[in-house]
Amino acid sequence: MKRALNFYAGPAALPLPVLKEAEKNWLNYNGSGMAVMELSHRSKEYDAIHQKAQDLLRSVLSIPDSYEVLFLQGGASLQFSMVPMNLLTSGKAGNYVLTGVWSEKALQEAEKVGQVCVAASSKEENYRHIPKINEIKLSEDAAYLHITSNNTIYGTQWDHYPTNEAVPLIVDMSSDIMSKRLNIENFDLIYAGAQKNLGPSGVTIAIINKKLLSHSNPSLPTMLNYNTFAKHDSLYNTPPTLAIYLLKLVLEWAEQEGGLSVIEKRNEEKAKILYNCIDESEGFYKGHAEIDSRSKMNVTFTLKDEETSKQFLQQAKEAGFIGLGGHRSVGGCRASIYNAVPVEHVEQLAEFMKTFQYKY
Known part of the structure; x- marks a missing residue:
């Protein structure tokens, strides 16, 4: 499996x-x-x-x-x-x-x-x-x-x-x-x-x-x-x-x-990977939260229009990424990166985001 x-x-x-x-x-x-x-x-x-x-x-x-x-x-x-x-x-x-x-x-x-x-x-x-x-x-x-x-x-x-x-x-x-x-x-x-x-x-x-x-x-x-x-x-x-x-x-x-000190450091690393991807996209991805209020658990972002967002979510699902749709009340995209989400999965998502941006 x-x-x-x-x-x-x-x-x-x-x-x-x-x-x-x-x-x-x-x-x-x-x-x-x-x-x-x-x-x-x-x-x-x-x-x-x-x-x-x-x-x-x-x-x-x-x-x-x-x-x-x-x-x-x-x-x-x-x-x-x-x-x-x-x-x-x-x-x-x-x-x-x-x-x-x-x-x-x-x-x-x-x-x-x-x-x-x-x-x-x-x-x-x-x-x-x-x-x-x-x-x-x-x-x-x-x-x-x-x-x-x-x-x-x-x-x-x-x-x-x-x-x-x-x-x-x-x-x-x-x-x-x-x-x-x-x-x-x-x-x-x-x-x-x-x-x-x-x-x-x-x-x-x-x-x-x-x-x-x-x-x-x-x-x-x-x-x-x-x-x-x-x-x-x-x-x-x-x-x-x-x-x-x-x-x-x-x-x-x-x-x-290793306890919360290790888990906290890992969560900071995961969040940094995704926020760097958003910030370096030159506006292709736009984070919803202001920088000083960003969550390390739920990374929310939008793309330029609804159609592009649909394409992103569909291709992400085909690539094996599950649960990236934003909440129905705000739309867009959301990556929830709780403790159990491995760093490797976050790295793969960031790579997918970069590839998608390059294609579009």
Whole structure:
């Protein structure tokens, strides 16, 4: 079998060693005579997987003991509701920085729960850049500040985060978690769907400062309260066991690769290859994001017209490149180069782009 050159934005490529390890144990995990998805979530075999995944996440991301690690479901989209339901108290306003579609969706869900405020936005510039830190204006009644760290549709990413704010910092990190080193203590709540860098779709990670757990309204529905998952070790109900197993394998792979310092350097290399190709094309390819806001996870660009873009995408598909179409809301092209995308695949894409430009 020839592996596809996978540049989908998500669900995205998984590391090949992870898939091979899962395949090896697919029918008989650890001599149990059962596949992982057949194991009871109360069994000792699954408990070992669950605890190892939590421990590895703490190790790889350097998460201190003052934070809970939760395994949730519902994706980042459910977190758009859970965040304000748990943290937006009466008389306060959730503050949001708008940098793209997903931050807009987060704001819209918070509006259904309570008061909100837009603390900064780049919407008028078609989300081509991340607002400057000094442009963020918190409301006097701010309950928290919410940002989206990487914007898959527009190809922008925060390089520096707001710090030393008077309110908790909440970050949707779905598309760039584990792509670079972080100081977790600069954030109060990080949430992320796994299907970009952490594993398959189906499990959502929440890393929450234990101090925030006291903010939750006890009258919330049980499954929408962070305390439920913190008190029951994310085992209150049946968790997505197979997704957590694959998350564990991805984290083991990350450690074997050398950790976040190695992964971060590799991601910088991949992004540089594609952005150099765009910048050196003399306008044939045009990047959507402003240079100081460019994402290292999602490289977005356009060609001179729609017909040329169609030809590019068709010929790219024939050459084995998958998932290069831009999001339907903005069009153009997008190469998602998450952790599992090898440097060699990015080099091949850059070579294809240069050849296409030469032909046209």
